[in-house]
Structures are given as C-alpha cells and as structure tokens.
Amino acid sequence: MARDSHRWHPKCRPPDDLVAPVPVDPTGRAGPTPAQARGPHWRRTTPGLFVPSSVGDDVPEQRILEHAARLPVVDSGVTGWAACRMHGAAFFDGLAHGGRTRLAVPLALGAKAQLRPWPGSRLLRARLTWEEVEVVAGVSCTVPRRALFDAMRTAPSLVDAVVAMDMMAAAEVVSIAQMREYAGAHPAWTGVPQVRTALALADEDSRSPAETRMRLIWVREAQLPAPLVNQPIWTRDGHLLGIADLLDPDSGTVGEFDGADHREAARHTRDVAREQTMRDVGLEYFTVTGNDLSHPQRVVARMHSTRARARWLRDDHRDWTIVPPPGWRTVPSLDERLARRAEAALEAETDTWSATA
Structure with missing residues (x-):
C-alpha cells in the first residue's frame, strides 16, 4: 500500500491494492457464481456486491470503496470524513473520537439520486452539482471543500467540527479562508452555524486531533x-x-x-x-x-x-x-501553498492539452 512513512503524518495516499466489489456472475469469470456467493470464500459488502473473504474492511479506503460501489452513476458521491480521507487527509480514519467506534460512510445524494439505506453508510440529501463530484482512486467523491463542509456541518460536536477543519488544513487540502468562503456561499444549509463557529476556533498550524x-x-x-x-x-x-x-x-x-x-x-x-x-x-x-x-x-x-x-x-x-533569527526560512501560508499548487496543476493541464491539440 502507498503510505507516507510516519504514522502520524497528516497526509496520506490511497492504497494501491483496494479491491472493488463485484456482482454475481453465473459464469464465475467476473464475480462469484450464486453458489459461491453463498459460500465462505466471498463476503457481501452491500446488496448484490461481493469481495473475496480474504479482503478485510479494516482499511478505511476499502470500506469507503465498498459503500461507494452502490452509488448511482450520477448525482451522488462519497462525502464528509470519507471523501476527506480519499483526498489525502490522514486523520480522517473513519473512527469516532476514542478510536473504537466506526463512523458510517456518508453518501451525498442530489435531487435525482435514489438509494435505500444500508448499515454502515449514511445518506445525506442536499443539492449536489456535477462540478462538486470527482473520481479519486476509483471512488466518486465530493470535491474537498464540499467534503469538509459536510463533515463540519454534520459533526456530532463543535469540537469535532474544529478538528475536521484543522486536519484538512494540516493535510494542505483546504484552508480556513477557502472554507469560510464556501460556507458564506451556502448560508441557509443545515449545520452552517456550527461551521461558522468552528472556523472562528480553527487553526491551520495544528498537526493532530x-x-x-x-x-x-x-x-x-x-x-x-x-x-x-x-x-x-x-x-x-x-x-x-x-x-x-x-x-x-x-x-x-x-x-x-x-x-x-x-x-x-x-x-x-x-x-x-x-x-x-x-x-x-x-x-x-x-x-x-x-x-x-x-x-x-x-x-x-x-x-x-x-x-x-x-x-x-x-x-x-x-x-x-519567538522572533526568527536572520536567515530562518519563512514557511508560506496555506493559502499561498494551495494557490501555487493550483497554478502548477493548471500549467500541467494546459501543457497536456497543448501537446495533444
């Protein structure tokens, strides 16, 4: 699996050995036969989907992938803590404070998406445009700002909402200024007062929950x-x-x-x-x-x-x-680092387009 070396590093990359659930296949070539699906060598993840029983769901990304596999093709995506994790924020491990209780995987559904509840996931119905969904490591996810917004507004406490903001900033995925702008553009959404209060308490220099x-x-x-x-x-x-x-x-x-x-x-x-x-x-x-x-x-x-x-x-x-000595290198602000990253990505995208045009 692709991981950063330090156990407590705020950034992570999705593992490269995730196993996507598959439906039953009468021929047994692309999935288990009906008889095999009922046997000990396959594990049902969600209705009609299976992975080999040797594949556990203790890795957060595997659990996320399994629940994402049943999402409708359009107007939906993994969101909240699960999408934050897929975007590279390591401290979103899918466990409640204390490290023992699993959190449900939040699934964002737009106006047209239909999906019935299933244990281990949580359905969040709200406006969702196509611009706010992207694919990360094979998983349909809300974009970072929407993912964090959903994580903060549905957090069980104000403290958990602040932790979410701090840890996305620590992973250099979303800044406080970006989240403040996003919340300002969604003033009437459920949970926004908690988001605003959390942003006033957040700090981009924190490195752990x-x-x-x-x-x-x-x-x-x-x-x-x-x-x-x-x-x-x-x-x-x-x-x-x-x-x-x-x-x-x-x-x-x-x-x-x-x-x-x-x-x-x-x-x-x-x-x-x-x-x-x-x-x-x-x-x-x-x-x-x-x-x-x-x-x-x-x-x-x-x-x-x-x-x-x-x-x-x-x-x-x-x-x-606390005054730095002469020659001490000043670290750019998170907004500056994110802006530079966005500029580099745009340049790379433009170069690719130019080469193929």
Missing part, C-alpha cells in the same frame, strides 16, 4: 487567550530550543501533548531533555495525555496552575524569543 482538542480546552474551558500553535522558540543568540505544541507568549507557558509515540524510550528521553531546556530559559511547562482529554476539568486545573507559576517576564528580560 489531540493538539486541537488540547487547544480548545485552553480556549473554551479554561477561557484563556488563544495560544500560538506549533510555535518555534529560540534562544536570544538564535539557537532553536524546540517547537511548542501550544505557547502562551505573554506568560511564558508551554503546553505539550504526550501521545503514545512519546512513551517510546528514545522519544521520552528527548522530551524530558527538551522540557528541561525550556525551563532553563524561564518557560513554564505542562503536559497533557490522551487520557487527560477525557477529563477536561483536570486539564483546566493543570493549565491554570502552570500559567500561575509562569514568570510573566517582559520581552527584554526573557532568555527566549
């Missing part, structure tokens, strides 16, 4: 000023101390999310050393774990107590700074 959830506890439950996210911190002489998951620059408070990979011996050793380095220059430090996120008040208390211990030094009295 847990980081977003930690930040939202800081802002909403703890009611503290919005922090800087994944902020590089330097010494006064230009040495990079580290990149803080969350930084309150006024008080000098650093917050870090300690995920499962942080517990590996080598990584934990580096984390401890970095924390000590941060403290040595006058920064106060707190850590949040995955289990902590299920107990927001515990996290709130930790945030407030850490911030109360912080040194609150004036900028000219600090041994640390």
Whole structure:
C-alpha cells in the first residue's frame, strides 16, 4: 500500500491494492457464481456486491470503496470524513473520537439520486452539482471543500467540527479562508452555524486531533487567550530550543501533548531533555495525555496552575524569543501553498492539452 512513512503524518495516499466489489456472475469469470456467493470464500459488502473473504474492511479506503460501489452513476458521491480521507487527509480514519467506534460512510445524494439505506453508510440529501463530484482512486467523491463542509456541518460536536477543519488544513487540502468562503456561499444549509463557529476556533498550524482538542480546552474551558500553535522558540543568540505544541507568549507557558509515540524510550528521553531546556530559559511547562482529554476539568486545573507559576517576564528580560533569527526560512501560508499548487496543476493541464491539440 502507498503510505507516507510516519504514522502520524497528516497526509496520506490511497492504497494501491483496494479491491472493488463485484456482482454475481453465473459464469464465475467476473464475480462469484450464486453458489459461491453463498459460500465462505466471498463476503457481501452491500446488496448484490461481493469481495473475496480474504479482503478485510479494516482499511478505511476499502470500506469507503465498498459503500461507494452502490452509488448511482450520477448525482451522488462519497462525502464528509470519507471523501476527506480519499483526498489525502490522514486523520480522517473513519473512527469516532476514542478510536473504537466506526463512523458510517456518508453518501451525498442530489435531487435525482435514489438509494435505500444500508448499515454502515449514511445518506445525506442536499443539492449536489456535477462540478462538486470527482473520481479519486476509483471512488466518486465530493470535491474537498464540499467534503469538509459536510463533515463540519454534520459533526456530532463543535469540537469535532474544529478538528475536521484543522486536519484538512494540516493535510494542505483546504484552508480556513477557502472554507469560510464556501460556507458564506451556502448560508441557509443545515449545520452552517456550527461551521461558522468552528472556523472562528480553527487553526491551520495544528498537526493532530489531540493538539486541537488540547487547544480548545485552553480556549473554551479554561477561557484563556488563544495560544500560538506549533510555535518555534529560540534562544536570544538564535539557537532553536524546540517547537511548542501550544505557547502562551505573554506568560511564558508551554503546553505539550504526550501521545503514545512519546512513551517510546528514545522519544521520552528527548522530551524530558527538551522540557528541561525550556525551563532553563524561564518557560513554564505542562503536559497533557490522551487520557487527560477525557477529563477536561483536570486539564483546566493543570493549565491554570502552570500559567500561575509562569514568570510573566517582559520581552527584554526573557532568555527566549519567538522572533526568527536572520536567515530562518519563512514557511508560506496555506493559502499561498494551495494557490501555487493550483497554478502548477493548471500549467500541467494546459501543457497536456497543448501537446495533444
């Protein structure tokens, strides 16, 4: 399967070994015979469609493909989290917060599409034009902005809606500005108030759902000023101390999310050393774990107590700074990166057209 190497990378590519469901074939050449379909060597995915029983549906894209296979030919497409995943956003894994409960695959249906409900999928009926559907790795999907819009407006909570926006931005698929424009063009749709509120809380520098959830506890439950996210911190002489998951620059408070990979011996050793380095220059430090996120008040208390211990030094009295040293390469904004990507795609398309004209 084609995958990015890092387990927690925000981008992914669809696997190259997905197996498309097939209907029964009396000859047994293009699919199982009726008798074979009833046997142990084939698994029914949806009404009238089968894959070999050796093909599991634990890979999100395989599950998406199986439900997409029953979509009408026109006026329909996979949407929401499933289309976000197909467009390359890795953290849309098809599991609810907690990582155990499977989410239904959302299927967008326009005015003319007819499809009956089926376990494992969710039907979303709303206006859908042909311009908002494209094929990705053999799956008919809504385009990225529509996919994210549906994910955010149907999210079970405001926090989940913010996570969706942050993770599409982390994957460099949709920016906050693009989503704000799209929501503005669909003001009367169900769930748009939640989308607008989520956009006001979103941050394009978040790199994981847990980081977003930690930040939202800081802002909403703890009611503290919005922090800087994944902020590089330097010494006064230009040495990079580290990149803080969350930084309150006024008080000098650093917050870090300690995920499962942080517990590996080598990584934990580096984390401890970095924390000590941060403290040595006058920064106060707190850590949040995955289990902590299920107990927001515990996290709130930790945030407030850490911030109360912080040194609150004036900028000219600090041994640390967030001002990049000379020569530090500034990363273009997400909108700039997406614009460049679109220009490159248009140029490639124009070159192809010119060559074949």
